[in-house]
Each structure stands twice: as structure tokens, then as C-alpha cells.
Amino acid sequence: MAAYMETECEGARVVYISSDKGKGLVAQKSFKSGDVILEEKPLVCAQFSWNELYKYKACEFCLKSLENAEEMVQRLTNDPSIVLPFPECCEVDATKFAFCPQCQVLYCSPHCRDAALNSYHQALCLGSSRENPDHPLNQLINQWRSFHYPPETGSIMLIIKTIAMIKQAKSKGAVISMFSTFVNSVINEREDIAHKLLGAQFLDQREILRSMLAEVFFEESVQEWYTPEGFNSLFALIGTNGQGIGTSSFSRWVKATERLQLGDAEKEQLDDTIDKLYERLEEVSGSFLDCEGSGLYQLQSAANHSCVPNAEITFPHGDHTLSLVALEDIQPDEEITISYLGCCGLERGRHSRQKALKENYLFTCNCLKCLSQCDDASITTEEEEELEEDDY
Structure with missing residues (x-):
């Protein structure tokens, strides 16, 4: 297993795995289930554009939720009369x-x-024009929104911030090299990612975004990014490497209340209050409860998918800091895998999982679970059979 000289930490290192997988993440030492393998901050991250428009207040740099827990619940339930108990459990401090x-x-x-x-931000600051809808950068962001409705899976702001980092850098080459690992990992099938505006049916929309970006935020040192092929690569970059980030002052408040020393009756009353609040939140806002965005992480992006992952990604600090946590015991030199699918996606049959991974990430999964189910007719669901018929 030859070393892939990119980046590493005490917990894991990036290595070259094979010709079909490319790079991967391998443990530097042993880990027990529940251990934090590594923590990592992104090279760049951005709040989703629609999320920001709908008044989810987040720190522009780290995406930490900036509404206090009570304000967030009042907005998401559309009920300003709600008062949360134990306000001291909310960590949001507007004075800071x-x-x-x-x-x-x-x-x-x-x-x-x-x-x-x-x-x-020096290269990106809009000054007094920030609220001006006619400012070229605001027009570009609004154009993105018109092409990419919620639920969001990426953001034009990731591309804009990446270019701003290069514009502002004293050593442009050093910053470009950090992102080159993502760009070079894009394979030729990138046009197949239809749902991320990379399908042929979205050619006109991509061309509008590309021409607007070139006009209002051009950077000569990466001029190849402004060509049609280069712009497609940038879309593929955020589509295949972007890691979703979600923060919530309310969920942080809930966790903080779990550490309170309460009597049984008071604890039961608090649990009932929280349960009812979540019911109200789901009724009014559905699953859109967090400040949401995405980021580019060098180490995390090297972790390959498995339908039986041995690690998972969490955001325990309520900001963009990512933690990779072991789901089972992991030995030194063992590959660390995560799931690119959500919990519901993992519970679906092999065909559904394979279809989602092929469309979204351009690979066919050959993990142990997929291989073991390959010839097992008993796991083929009616839904999968319909999908297989659709493929033909």
C-alpha cells in the first residue's frame, strides 16, 4: 500500500488504495468503538443560499447557529409565545x-x-452594496437560487469563496495546490451527475452561471476554471467532495439540558416538553431545522464509502468542525470507511443503494454488504424490481 503524499494527522493518513478506489483513509493506530479518530476544519465552507434567505442565522465563517435556542424554536414553529425553560443551557452569546x-x-x-x-473576505466583501440585489455577486447568488431549489446539495458560494481565497493569498500557488487534490480527483464521468446541475438538460443554466462568474469574479491564476470544462469540474468538485454541515442552537440546548441535575418528576416534565417541541417543529418546518451548508475537508474527502461503515461523521461543537468517530473497533492500517448515504438510504436494498451511489458519486459499490447481496434474490424488494425495469 503506497503512501499518497497529501495530508495526515495522528489518527489517520491518506493513502493510495487501488486503481478503482484511488485514495482512501487508513488508521494510523487502533481505535475502540466510540473513539474520535480525527477532528478537522474545512478548507472552506458556506451556508446554503436558500437556508440563509429563509433567515437561518449562522456565522459566516464557522456556520455556528446565531439565533438563541428560544428564537430558533419560535421562528421554526411560527409561535413567538414559546418560552424555553433553563435558558442558561443555551450557549449563544450575542455579546460576543x-x-x-x-x-x-x-x-x-x-x-x-x-x-x-x-x-x-477582503476579496469578497461587498461593502455598502451587501443588501443591494443589483450587485453582480448578489445577482449571481440569486441566479443560483433560481436553478437550485431546496433541499440543497451544494452552493455556488463554495466556488466563490474558493476563488476569493486564491485572490487574497500572498502565495496563490500554495492555495491552489490545496484544492488541486479535489479537482484532480474528478473523473471523466462527471457529466452524469444530473441532479447537481451537471446533466445535459442543465447545460443552459450552467453556461449562465459560468459566464456570470467569469464576468464578476474572474481570477487569472485559475483561468482554466472559467472554461466550460473547468466550470463543470468545479461543480463536480462540490458535488462529490462537499460534506454537508448542520448546526442548531436548539439541538445544542437539548443536549445541554441532558446534563442538568434534575429530580425524576422535573426530568420527565422536561422530556415531555422537548418531545412536544419536536412535534411542533416537524409539523411546521419538516426536516429543515438546522442552519445548513457544506464544506471541503481534505482528510474526510479521502474516506471511501461502505454500506457497512466502520466510522461516522459528527459535528459535536456546533460549528464547522468535523469529527470522525469509530463505529466499531479499528486496527492500525485498516481502511476507515463512512457512508455517503443517509440512514434511510442504507436501509434500502442493494439496487437502490447502487443506483443512488452511481448517480451521485459516480461509482459502483463493492463493499462486503453489496457483494454478499449480489446473488441473494431474497433481498430484492418490489421497489428494486421496479427500478430495475426502469433501467431497461
Whole structure:
């Protein structure tokens, strides 16, 4: 197993696995189930455009939820009369917020504001034009929204922020090299990702976005990204490598209440209150409860999929910091795998899983579960048979 010289940490390293898988993530040491294998911050991340438009307030840099828990519940239930008990369990502190002095973009802290300014925001700041819908960058974002409705799976802002990082960098080549691992991993079948605006039926929409980006935010050092082929590669980059991020001050409040020392009756009453709140939230807002976005992570993006993964991704700090946690014991030099599918997707039959992975990530899964079910007719569901007929 030859080393893939890209990046590593104490918990895992990126290696070359095989010609069909390319790179993968391998354990540096042994882990027990529940152990944190690694924590990682993204090279860049961005809140989804529709999510921001619908007033999900998040730190522009780390995506931390900036509504307090009570405000979030009131908005998502459309009920301003709701009062949460134990307000001390909410970690949101508006006194620590910071703003960009020019465009007034909101951050959870001066640290995040300064990190954004030092990384990309100087090149991206819209100044007094931030709320102007006629500003070219705002027009580009609005155009993206018109082509990509919720549920969102990517963001034009990831591309814009990536270019802004390069524009602002003292060493443009160093920043470009960080993203080259993602760009070079895109395979020739990228046009097949129809649901991420890369299908032939979305050619006109892509061309509009590409021409607008070239006109309003051109960067000579990556001019190849503005060609039709290069722009498709950028879409494939965020489609196949972008990791979803979700933050919620309400869910953080719920977790904090679990640590309270309460009597049995008080604990039962609190649990009942929380259950009823979640019922109201689902009734009014469905599954759209979090501040949502996506980011590009160098180590996480190297982890291959398995329908029986030995690790999972969590966001335990309520921001963009990703934790990779072992689901079972893992030995040194063992490949670390995650699921690219959600829980519901994993529970579906082999054909449905294979179809989703092929369409979304351009590969055929050959994990142990898929191989064991390959010739097992007993697991073929009626839904899968219908899908197989559709394929023909």
C-alpha cells in the first residue's frame, strides 16, 4: 500500500488504495468503538443560499447557529409565545458577536471575523452594496437560487469563496495546490451527475452561471476554471467532495439540558416538553431545522464509502468542525470507511443503494454488504424490481 503524499494527522493518513478506489483513509493506530479518530476544519465552507434567505442565522465563517435556542424554536414553529425553560443551557452569546466593519456580515466572534478577513473576505466583501440585489455577486447568488431549489446539495458560494481565497493569498500557488487534490480527483464521468446541475438538460443554466462568474469574479491564476470544462469540474468538485454541515442552537440546548441535575418528576416534565417541541417543529418546518451548508475537508474527502461503515461523521461543537468517530473497533492500517448515504438510504436494498451511489458519486459499490447481496434474490424488494425495469 503506497503512501499518497497529501495530508495526515495522528489518527489517520491518506493513502493510495487501488486503481478503482484511488485514495482512501487508513488508521494510523487502533481505535475502540466510540473513539474520535480525527477532528478537522474545512478548507472552506458556506451556508446554503436558500437556508440563509429563509433567515437561518449562522456565522459566516464557522456556520455556528446565531439565533438563541428560544428564537430558533419560535421562528421554526411560527409561535413567538414559546418560552424555553433553563435558558442558561443555551450557549449563544450575542455579546460576543462581531461584524465586518464594511459590509456588516455577522460572525459568532472576533476570532471568526478575523479568520474570514485573513482568508477570503477582503476579496469578497461587498461593502455598502451587501443588501443591494443589483450587485453582480448578489445577482449571481440569486441566479443560483433560481436553478437550485431546496433541499440543497451544494452552493455556488463554495466556488466563490474558493476563488476569493486564491485572490487574497500572498502565495496563490500554495492555495491552489490545496484544492488541486479535489479537482484532480474528478473523473471523466462527471457529466452524469444530473441532479447537481451537471446533466445535459442543465447545460443552459450552467453556461449562465459560468459566464456570470467569469464576468464578476474572474481570477487569472485559475483561468482554466472559467472554461466550460473547468466550470463543470468545479461543480463536480462540490458535488462529490462537499460534506454537508448542520448546526442548531436548539439541538445544542437539548443536549445541554441532558446534563442538568434534575429530580425524576422535573426530568420527565422536561422530556415531555422537548418531545412536544419536536412535534411542533416537524409539523411546521419538516426536516429543515438546522442552519445548513457544506464544506471541503481534505482528510474526510479521502474516506471511501461502505454500506457497512466502520466510522461516522459528527459535528459535536456546533460549528464547522468535523469529527470522525469509530463505529466499531479499528486496527492500525485498516481502511476507515463512512457512508455517503443517509440512514434511510442504507436501509434500502442493494439496487437502490447502487443506483443512488452511481448517480451521485459516480461509482459502483463493492463493499462486503453489496457483494454478499449480489446473488441473494431474497433481498430484492418490489421497489428494486421496479427500478430495475426502469433501467431497461
